Amino acid sequence: MKKIIALASVSLLLVACSTVSMTGRKQLNLVSESEILSASLTEYQSYMKSAKVSKDAAATAVVKGVAERIAAAAEAYLTATGQTADLQNYAWEFNLTEDPNLNAFCMPGGKIVVYSGMLKLIGNGADRDDELAAVIGHEVGHAIAKHGQERASQQMLQQMGGSVLGAVVGGSSAQTQQVIATAYGLGTQYGALLPFSRKHELEADYIGIVLATIAGYDADAAVTLWQKMEAASGGQAPAQFMSTHPSSSKRISELQKNIPQVKAEYGNVSKQTAASQSAATQKKATTTKSTTKSKTTTTKGTGFKIGL
Numbered sequence: 001m002k003k004i005i006a007l008a009s010v011s012l013l014l015v016a017c018s019t020v021s022m023t024g025r026k027q028l029n030l031v032s033e034s035e036i037l038s039a040s041l042t043e044y045q046s047y048m049k050s051a052k053v054s055k056d057a058a059a060t061a062v063v064k065g066v067a068e069r070i071a072a073a074a075e076a077y078l079t080a081t082g083q084t085a086d087l088q089n090y091a092w093e094f095n096l097t098e099d100p101n102l103n104a105f106c107m108p109g110g111k112i113v114v115y116s117g118m119l120k121l122i123g124n125g126a127d128r129d130d131e132l133a134a135v136i137g138h139e140v141g142h143a144i145a146k147h148g149q150e151r152a153s154q155q156m157l158q159q160m161g162g163s164v165l166g167a168v169v170g171g172s173s174a175q176t177q178q179v180i181a182t183a184y185g186l187g188t189q190y191g192a193l194l195p196f197s198r199k200h201e202l203e204a205d206y207i208g209i210v211l212a213t214i215a216g217y218d219a220d221a222a223v224t225l226w227q228k229m230e231a232a233s234g235g236q237a238p239a240q241f242m243s244t245h246p247s248s249s250k251r252i253s254e255l256q257k258n259i260p261q262v263k264a265e266y267g268n269v270s271k272q273t274a275a276s277q278s279a280a281t282q283k284k285a286t287t288t289k290s291t292t293k294s295k296t297t298t299t300k301g302t303g304f305k306i307g308l
């Protein structure tokens with residue numbers, strides 16, 4: 001029986017390895033798209049029920065305006081890279097909620113929320129929209145890189161247990177072993193999942209500046225944004241970020257390293273591409289897709305709502 005489970009697991013793992021197109025990183029994906037979308041929609045709807053939607057029409061318009069352009073850039077990117085099948089998964093919605101915390105998120109499926117605390121930190125300077133684009137680009141980056149699926153897959157692996165995994169590793173190819181080593185690692189939150197989450201954050205930072213650049217924003221604003229975040233937290237990461245996020249200085253140095261390359265590679269992408277996509281995005285933005293209810297409980301509450 002153990003052998004059968006092990007063999008089933010090997011084939012499952014072999015077909016479940018996909019690649020994040022923008023960075024080329026291999027990732028584990030054991031959870032179906034429909035399960036993720038369904039669970040995410042449930043989480044989002046429950047969040048929106050309890051959240052206080054901003055009544056500040058001007059501020060809301062600012063968030064929606066930038067979010068629409070970032071969403072259009074994401075769609076343009078997915079189209080340009082032949083990932084058109086993924087486009088159908090997005091039914092974009094853009095919200096500003098009253099919450100003093102410095103946060104924002106984008107659920108799988110394109111539900112974007114920016115907290116008023118984040119907008120307050122950014123302020124009303126000339127680089128406001130560029131910094132907001134860095135925030136929203138980062139969050140959309142988590143979504144299009146399918147970090148939610150990956151985290152859920154990691155949790156599924158943990159639930160499968162060490163003995164089954166041991167059997168899998170013993171009789172599998174080098175590729176499978178690598179997948180398991182990457183995703184399962186030491187099997188503890190601080191040994192494996194913590195650095196992996198940091199990897200997600202840096203990857204989302206990178207995709208964020210790509211999307212901001214495609215949308216016609218200045219990617220340099222990602223640096224000033226993180227400088228503001230660092231200053232706001234007195235040189236230390238806010239408590240809720242400490243366990244799962246890289247330090248501001250690490251993010252800033254990575255961004256500074258990547259921005260020139262991103263500008264050179266994506267800076268010539270026509271703003272008109274994003275603009276023409278924007279009309280389509282706007283049309284879809286108010287439509288909420290109906291999705292089937294998740295069949296399993298394993299994918300629920302496993303961090304689909306990924307904050308900054």
Ligand SMILES: [Zn+2]
Binds near residue numbers: 306
């Ligand atoms: Zn993040």
